[in-house]
Structures are given as C-alpha cells and as structure tokens.
Amino acid sequence: MDFTTPPQPEPSAPPHYPQEGEQPRARFLDLSTPPHILTLVLVAGIGALNMNVILPSLPAMADWFKTDYAVMQLAVSAYLAATAVLQIIVGPLSDRFGRRPILIGSIFIFLLATVAAALAPTIEIFMAARLVQAVVVGGFALSRAIVRDMVPMERAASMIGYVTMGMTLAPMVGPVIGGVLQEMFGWQSVFWMTAAMGVAVLAIVILDLRETNQHRSTGMTSQFRSYPxxxxxxxxxxxxxxxxxxxxxxxxxxxxxxxxxQYHLSLSPSALGVYFIFIAIGYMFGNFLSGRYAARAGVFTMMIAGALIAASGIILSLVYFSLGGSHAAGFFGPLFFLGMGNGMVLPSANAGMISVRPHLAGSAAGLGGAMQIGGGAALSVLAGHLLTPQSGPFPLLWLMLAAGILGIFMTLYTRHIDRLMASSGKQV
Known part of the structure; x- marks a missing residue:
C-alpha cells in the first residue's frame, strides 16, 4: 500500500475582495463599472467648448445684432454669472438625487438652448438662450464631484488634473474651429456644431456614466442647511x-x-482662434504636471508653484509692450505661462475645496464653483469696460496681474490654515 503523500495542486492566489472605497476598473461604455475618464473629460469639455468657441465671432455678432461690443460681450460675462448661480443649485441637487440624472437633464436642456441661440432673431432672445445654455456647467461641477466620490483628496487632485488636461482640447481647438466656421458660414454655424457635439456627449453619458453618489442626502433643505x-x-x-x-x-x-x-492687433477671427492655442497648450501642460505630480508633491506645492508661474507670464507680456512691442505674439505668447500656472493651481484647489467636508462634495463643488466663476465673470465685465481704442492691452494685463498676485497670497494663507489644522487636530 502506497502511503506517500499524493501531489498537491499548486496553491492559487487568494481571492481578491474589494476594499472599502475601492472601485473596479473602468471600461468605456460599460455601466457595470465606474465612469471612464474619457466620459468625464467629455462632460467637462462640452462646457469649456461652449464658453469660448464663440469668442472669435463676438465682433461679427455685434454687427449682425446691431449692438455695441460691450453688450455682445455679455454673451461671455453674463454666461459666466449664470454658471455661477447654477452651480449653487446643481451641487446640492446631485447630492440629493444623484450625479447621473442631474447631468443627463443638464445636457438635454443645454441642447434645446443651443438650438434656440442659433435661431435667435434678436439680441434679447439670443441672450436669453445663451443664459439657459449655462446649465451645461453641471458637467464641469459634477465631473469633480464624481472623481471625489471615487478617490481620496490627493488622488482626486491627480485625477482632476488628467480630466482637465483632456478637456483642455476643447478650449484649444474651440476658438480655431469657431473662427473658421465664422468666416465660412457665419456665427450661427458655431452653435449648430456645438449642438451636434452635445448630442454625442449626451449619448455617451447615458451609456457609460453610472451613479457614483452612494450617500445621498435626505432632502434639498438639509443640503442647503449644510452650507454653514x-x-x-x-x-x-x-x-x-x-x-x-x-x-x-x-x-x-x-x-x-x-x-x-481686433482693435489693437488687427487680427482676423481665425487668427485670433489660432493665437488662443498658446494659453490652451500651457493649460494642458500644467494639467499634465498636476496629474503626474500632485499626489507626490502635495496640493500646496502645486498651487504655489502654479500661482507664481501664472503671474510671471503676465509680467513678461507687460514688459514686452512697455518696451514698445506691438506683435500679437508678444500678447498671446507669454500667456502660455498663465495657462500652465492655472493648470497647476486649479486641479489642486478644486480637490481641496471638495475634500474639506467629503460628505458634502457636491455642495462644495457647486458653491466653490459658483464663487470661482462668479468672480471670473466680474473680472470679465471689468476687462470689457476698461479697454478702449486708445488704451492698448495695458488695462487688461494689469487687471490680470492684480488677480494673480491676490491668488499667490490666498494660496499661502490656505497653506497656513492647513498647517494650523494639522497641528491642532481641529477642523478649520
């Protein structure tokens, strides 16, 4: 009788059980997995595209509607103000009802408003449609909240950096496409193109973006009570x-x-679109640095370095024009560094604001985004009023530099507060 031990099978790897907060690997257009990063890029990018694709058309639109440029510029500044207000609402709505239904509803309303803007016969109807278009801001606000639903703060800063880097393609090519469409087919064609892109994004959201908010609030009133x-x-x-x-x-x-x-550099709409690439490439590069290094370097290192780089770009442009320069590259070229700096600051700042109280990520994204864009809208209006045919670009550059310096001081202040919290162990 053979009493030898029979050969044993090779030990198999122990089964892997998901840890708390761990997400399965995302697969594109698969609702059984978390949203793919490409989907988050697209839902954020459609809002970025809609914001700036009309910029080369603004002078022509002012002529078409027979109004002043300052009035037509409200298509930018009033749009930004509307996005600020809407973010206050979109964030709590997504915390209460979920990210997916709010995002789908926002894109659908955006499509209706885009068609209305393309068909608008008067400036009043156009502006009303343009303001309703701002509902697409839900894509930008909720893409950040969705990221925070899935990963902790340092990884969120990195992932938001990659999402923003990808979505930067929209503001990079948007003005170029808008300028070419304007010259070939008129300003209405810009809105028809945007509507077509919106339809494609809506389909992808329906097929890929499953719900990520697993801790919904019990009611809207409780959400607004959480603001204090x-x-x-x-x-x-x-x-x-x-x-x-x-x-x-x-x-x-x-x-x-x-x-x-138009008035100081004598650029055509398509040429203006091409020059916008400088700041967009800088922004993409800054987002790449955020995605690659934020988790290792920390949010404050990225924010301080980015704020200093952004201010340096504006200073370069000011020096160029102060020395008598007049070429368009002297205005747009140095702003590569503004884009790069913002690409380093914003992912970390956004990850920080939605991580202060993680259970209020949607509300924080909405309220913080409202302040962020509302302040930007105010500066956009001020820039439009400061510039005159005789002023040159100086009022705009000085305004941008002042905002940059204030941003540096606020970043240093935030780091100081964070260190106080770490030393005291208390929430501040």
Missing part, C-alpha cells in the same frame, strides 16, 4: 479664493482678448 458647515471653514474659503483668482486671470483674458485682437 462649509461657510465657516477657513480652509474651504482659502481653496475657493485661490481658485477664484486663478480663474479670474483667465476669465478677464477671454473677456478682453477679442477686443485687443
């Missing part, structure tokens, strides 16, 4: 103001750059 918990946090306000001044530099730029391009 955010409003009393100095750390939350620090992140918000850091983001607001960084965004303010960019929004002042998009409010004044079309005027500078």
């Amino acid at each position: 918990e955010l409003l009393t946090s100095r750390r939350f306000w620090g992140f918000v103001f850091s983001a607001m001044f960084a965004s303010g530099m960019f929004f002042a730029y998009i409010g004044g750059a079309p005027y500078v391009a």
